[in-house]
Amino acid sequence: MSETSARRGGYVDSKDQLRRRLQRIEGQVRGITRMVEEERYCLDVLQQIAAARAALDKVALGLVDDHVKHCVLGAEEQSRDEMTEELMGALERLVAGR
Amino acid sequence: MSETSARRGGYVDSKDQLRRRLQRIEGQVRGITRMVEEERYCLDVLQQIAAARAALDKVALGLVDDHVKHCVLGAEEQSRDEMTEELMGALERLVAGR
Amino acid sequence: MSETSARRGGYVDSKDQLRRRLQRIEGQVRGITRMVEEERYCLDVLQQIAAARAALDKVALGLVDDHVKHCVLGAEEQSRDEMTEELMGALERLVAGR
Amino acid sequence: MSETSARRGGYVDSKDQLRRRLQRIEGQVRGITRMVEEERYCLDVLQQIAAARAALDKVALGLVDDHVKHCVLGAEEQSRDEMTEELMGALERLVAGR
Numbered sequence: 001m002s003e004t005s006a007r008r009g010g011y012v013d014s015k016d017q018l019r020r021r022l023q024r025i026e027g028q029v030r031g032i033t034r035m036v037e038e039e040r041y042c043l044d045v046l047q048q049i050a051a052a053r054a055a056l057d058k059v060a061l062g063l064v065d066d067h068v069k070h071c072v073l074g075a076e077e078q079s080r081d082e083m084t085e086e087l088m089g090a091l092e093r094l095v096a097g098r
Numbered sequence: 099m100s101e102t103s104a105r106r107g108g109y110v111d112s113k114d115q116l117r118r119r120l121q122r123i124e125g126q127v128r129g130i131t132r133m134v135e136e137e138r139y140c141l142d143v144l145q146q147i148a149a150a151r152a153a154l155d156k157v158a159l160g161l162v163d164d165h166v167k168h169c170v171l172g173a174e175e176q177s178r179d180e181m182t183e184e185l186m187g188a189l190e191r192l193v194a195g196r
Numbered sequence: 197m198s199e200t201s202a203r204r205g206g207y208v209d210s211k212d213q214l215r216r217r218l219q220r221i222e223g224q225v226r227g228i229t230r231m232v233e234e235e236r237y238c239l240d241v242l243q244q245i246a247a248a249r250a251a252l253d254k255v256a257l258g259l260v261d262d263h264v265k266h267c268v269l270g271a272e273e274q275s276r277d278e279m280t281e282e283l284m285g286a287l288e289r290l291v292a293g294r
Numbered sequence: 295m296s297e298t299s300a301r302r303g304g305y306v307d308s309k310d311q312l313r314r315r316l317q318r319i320e321g322q323v324r325g326i327t328r329m330v331e332e333e334r335y336c337l338d339v340l341q342q343i344a345a346a347r348a349a350l351d352k353v354a355l356g357l358v359d360d361h362v363k364h365c366v367l368g369a370e371e372q373s374r375d376e377m378t379e380e381l382m383g384a385l386e387r388l389v390a391g392r
Contacts, residue, residue, distance in 0.1 A: 057389055058390070064385060069378055073366070081363070087362070088355065091355060092355055095389055
């Protein structure tokens, strides 16, 4: 992380939209906590968890899109391979959950 | 949802633990929003999203476990099939993202 | 595996259907190999891989359904917890890819 | 598909390796069919399905890697955005199962 933290996020142009989507997900998770406090039926809780997860996936894919367009394609020739490697590591975690 | 909402959650005995885990995930998502505000590198953000998603998966699997143990197995003979059907619908969304 | 291999599969009643679905998936994978031999466009290949994976997911969920209905619910009281534990281990691999 | 089928696969250099991996997966699926014929325990079958799915995921990620390196980065300026769009569509199916 230390190595990459100097780089800017490729999502900067759509930062506000991204922030709003994350705040909505935060609200979704808060709502799920409330459902648990009210001892709601487990499968209703599960359904909301699946919805929050799908929303996170959407944000993740948006970040991948921004990364390819603005970081990988915008980079100097010599850093592209490294950036593609990093991207593949991130995708592995997303696709295969590892 | 209206049909099922009268039922109690099978997780009631571990409600506090479940609530704490959800609050931690809420905090994780808030941390991701902050990373976006600070314009952190996209793949660092992505890594945290993958972590939050994995944490949600863990909560989801805990709920499935509680559901099978306390709802399906604890139910009257005649409601078990219905409960298994509902469970399968929920698993489909989790496994296949649908 | 040795411990569990004496047990019968809960899917026995729908064995033929299951076998046919698996044979169809085998054919899908063979078709993908052929696409690679013909050097087809990578995203077209990827699409077929996603389709084969979705088909495998469907078979997996069918097995979970059979397992809950015929093994867990059909088991003696004392083996149900063990069977639910085993099921959760299998679901973890499916949901979280671990 | 008709529009893209004229393009070559970005994996051409590693075609043989890719073909061997797909043939191994085909063999895995055939082995699963055999397990079903022998009425093996459902969770043992499920475990092999999860393994085949993980192997497909690995092939899929290899194709994404090849696509980014050889197709997107190797393309003319004006086709890169289109190729990235296509890639994102494929990733959506892989990550979110849609």
